[in-house]
Amino acid sequence: MRWTFSDPVVRGVVYQVLMIGLVAWLVGWLASNTMHNLEVRRIASGFGFLSREAGLPIGDSPFIDYTPERSYLAALLVGVLNTLRVAVIGVVLATLLGTAIGIARLSRNWLLARCARAYVEVMRNLPLLLQLLFWWALFRESLPGPREAIRILDTFFLSNRGFKYPLPVPEPAHAWVLAGLAAGLVAALAVARWARARQAATGAQFPAGWAALGLVLGCPLAAFLASGAPLEWSRPALRGFNFAGGGTLTPEFAALLIGLVTYTAAFIAEIVRSGIQAVPHGQSEAALSLGLPRGRVLSLVVLPQALRVIVPPMTSQYLNLAKNSSLAVAIGYPDLVSIANTTMNQTGQAIEGVAIIMAVYLSISLSISLFMNWYNRRIALVER
Amino acid sequence: MTPMASAPAPGHPAGATSPRPPPGGPGGGPLDWARRNLFGSWASTAITLVMAYLLLRGLWGFFSWAVLEAVWTVPANANGQPDTRTCRELKGTGACWALIVEKHRFIFFGTYPYEEHWRPLLCIFLFVALYAASCMRRFWNRNLALVWIVGLSVIAWLMWGGFLGLPYVENERWGGLVITLVLATFGIAFAFPVAIALALGRRSRLPAISTFCVTYIELIRGVPLISVLFMASVMFPLFLPEGMTFDKLLRAQAGIVLFTAAYLAEVIRGGLQALPRGQYEAADALGLSWRLKTLLVVLPQALRLVIPPMVNSFIGLFKDTSLVVIIGIFDLLNAAKTAIVEPAWQGFGVEAYVFVSIIYFVFCFAMSRYSEGLESELNQHRRR
Numbered sequence: 087m088r089w090t091f092s093d094p095v096v097r098g099v100v101y102q103v104l105m106i107g108l109v110a111w112l113v114g115w116l117a118s119n120t121m122h123n124l125e126v127r128r129i130a131s132g133f134g135f136l137s138r139e140a141g142l143p144i145g146d147s148p149f150i151d152y153t154p155e156r157s158y159l160a161a162l163l164v165g166v167l168n169t170l171r172v173a174v175i176g177v178v179l180a181t182l183l184g185t186a187i188g189i190a191r192l193s194r195n196w197l198l199a200r201c202a203r204a205y206v207e208v209m210r211n212l213p214l215l216l217q218l219l220f221w222w223a224l225f226r227e228s229l230p231g232p233r234e235a236i237r238i239l240d241t242f243f244l245s246n247r248g249f250k251y252p253l254p255v256p257e258p259a260h261a262w263v264l265a266g267l268a269a270g271l272v273a274a275l276a277v278a279r280w281a282r283a284r285q286a287a288t289g290a291q292f293p294a295g296w297a298a299l300g301l302v303l304g305c306p307l308a309a310f311l312a313s314g315a316p317l318e319w320s321r322p323a324l325r326g327f328n329f330a331g332g333g334t335l336t337p338e339f340a341a342l343l344i345g346l347v348t349y350t351a352a353f354i355a356e357i358v359r360s361g362i363q364a365v366p367h368g369q370s371e372a373a374l375s376l377g378l379p380r381g382r383v384l385s386l387v388v389l390p391q392a393l394r395v396i397v398p399p400m401t402s403q404y405l406n407l408a409k410n411s412s413l414a415v416a417i418g419y420p421d422l423v424s425i426a427n428t429t430m431n432q433t434g435q436a437i438e439g440v441a442i443i444m445a446v447y448l449s450i451s452l453s454i455s456l457f458m459n460w461y462n463r464r465i466a467l468v469e470r
Numbered sequence: 471m472t473p474m475a476s477a478p479a480p481g482h483p484a485g486a487t488s489p490r491p492p493p494g495g496p497g498g499g500p501l502d503w504a505r506r507n508l509f510g511s512w513a514s515t516a517i518t519l520v521m522a523y524l525l526l527r528g529l530w531g532f533f534s535w536a537v538l539e540a541v542w543t544v545p546a547n548a549n550g551q552p553d554t555r556t557c558r559e560l561k562g563t564g565a566c567w568a569l570i571v572e573k574h575r576f577i578f579f580g581t582y583p584y585e586e587h588w589r590p591l592l593c594i595f596l597f598v599a600l601y602a603a604s605c606m607r608r609f610w611n612r613n614l615a616l617v618w619i620v621g622l623s624v625i626a627w628l629m630w631g632g633f634l635g636l637p638y639v640e641n642e643r644w645g646g647l648v649i650t651l652v653l654a655t656f657g658i659a660f661a662f663p664v665a666i667a668l669a670l671g672r673r674s675r676l677p678a679i680s681t682f683c684v685t686y687i688e689l690i691r692g693v694p695l696i697s698v699l700f701m702a703s704v705m706f707p708l709f710l711p712e713g714m715t716f717d718k719l720l721r722a723q724a725g726i727v728l729f730t731a732a733y734l735a736e737v738i739r740g741g742l743q744a745l746p747r748g749q750y751e752a753a754d755a756l757g758l759s760w761r762l763k764t765l766l767v768v769l770p771q772a773l774r775l776v777i778p779p780m781v782n783s784f785i786g787l788f789k790d791t792s793l794v795v796i797i798g799i800f801d802l803l804n805a806a807k808t809a810i811v812e813p814a815w816q817g818f819g820v821e822a823y824v825f826v827s828i829i830y831f832v833f834c835f836a837m838s839r840y841s842e843g844l845e846s847e848l849n850q851h852r853r854r
Contacts, residue, residue, distance in 0.1 A: 102678035109682060116709045123708045195514045196507035197521045211834035212827050213789035216803055220827070223819030409694035416796050423696055436704035443697045451692040
């Protein structure tokens, strides 16, 4: 066999070698430029800077006891946790709000359907960053200062410094309450599984939902009472120009959360609407003619089928929400990007900073995709 | 009242969206219509009343803030500075549109030389004309590409100047709405060929090429745009050989192109996959080479299929350009943000953002309406 260029196999090999060569050359060229530039600017590359003292104050760190004396690594960890906090709460709230609006868009009530449609159109056609800045400006400009704070029962305070609420002072016994909650969750899952198996075997129904609710609430309560009910509240109180004590929802967090939730909910609403519309009308008619009440038609017949259409695009909305939480940097919420940005400015370690941001977001994206793919497989239609 | 009670019969869109009256329903006057669509049941009546109350209150509140109580002009004080006392005395009960009256040129054109403002203004009209021409189906042919090349060149000449009698204006002085249009339009125009290459590469049978394309696409789609912009603003200077520099706007534009190409590639891949196999096989049977097959058979059909999702990508990109605020580029949103930095205008963020929202909304809403209309038009042959 002669080697000619008209042989597709030969051509394929040649193209691929060319491609690999080109990419390798490009990467090598960029790397050598970078090395040279770093040398000229006297920037030491590597992640050694992570253990240095950060010296950057972070206003909002609900999970870690952070002080500016701690290392850059701790600061970045606070950032990651803050990103995860807003992403997790945001995903849950956006799903609830989006589903409600999606169902409202299909309502037979003309006014409700129209309002839902207007909401979706307005939210989808404005940049998220603009919405975040808008909410932030609204909170700062229209809420009173701490001294004139709106007070509710002298326990909750709303001012331009945020929403203050009382918080229980941590006690060692509270670990038992958490253990009780975990035990309750496990027991609830076990009950649900047993009830499903029994219904499949005998047809007898068991109120698993109420039992699960009782277990999830009852177990921690029992643990709390058994450990002697130690409870002391740290109440917010005005000291000088600001509040001390209690917990805080900062205006930055609130603006970011509200912005992300209301924006993503508009997209989720459209997904839910098209998912429900994709279920043939005959399905709900058949369920109604079997005598199922309207609520159960939706929960037993329509939603399980709609979910198959809904879940894949929903996954990408969750990914978007997680990635969009990076816009926090614009309004000063200390998320990963904002802290990494400050770190880059302070240390000059731009490559490492951007690499950390990308690595963390890639891991978050990958985790969400893996979880949603698992869920998608679980609810997928089992065919013959 | 449960939300279920108001839930529609799934599968039936709201009456407003269906062109025909529901079968079996009586035709006739507005009273019948209201009885059916607003007061169909107790739950529906309750929803109508509550929504109508909230809507009227909200709209009245907005009207009174934006029109009745608003301040349209403010006098200048002794130093020639605007005197915003009348605005501040309203304490948020009325809008201070004097800000927009005073700053609208700044919001539209940024720090572009005042006498040359006609140039960016002409560019804005040129952009709109280009969009409008691309929307008309009778212009969908080879000449459209030519029109775009000529149009974008004229815009570049108008903005930069430097020859044919126009004084040169450096990039640093560009700003406002025109930057948003430049970033979005040039972004999609340059990303388009890259995206076609990536999409074809991803479907290639040559493992080296498809691996490279898949890695690139998934990597970019897994990270937020802001991290790509950070990369463009802090890492690009390190990548380039010493002495070779781009200014910030071009770096951001490059980052946006790289980012958009990955998303657009996935959209185009959808079109490539939707094309029936027979088309590929028929082209092979005619003995067309890969290049001719792709250019004459595959791409013309595949790209036509994905025009509506491409318009949606463009809307997304248009909104996403606002993120350049974070790396300090002077787009529409940043101009609004900067307009309220001046002490006299501090605290009027809501007015500035509402004004900018209207501009964004007009562009995005027009495009999304067009994309919806086009989608149903192009899908007509599939409907029965």
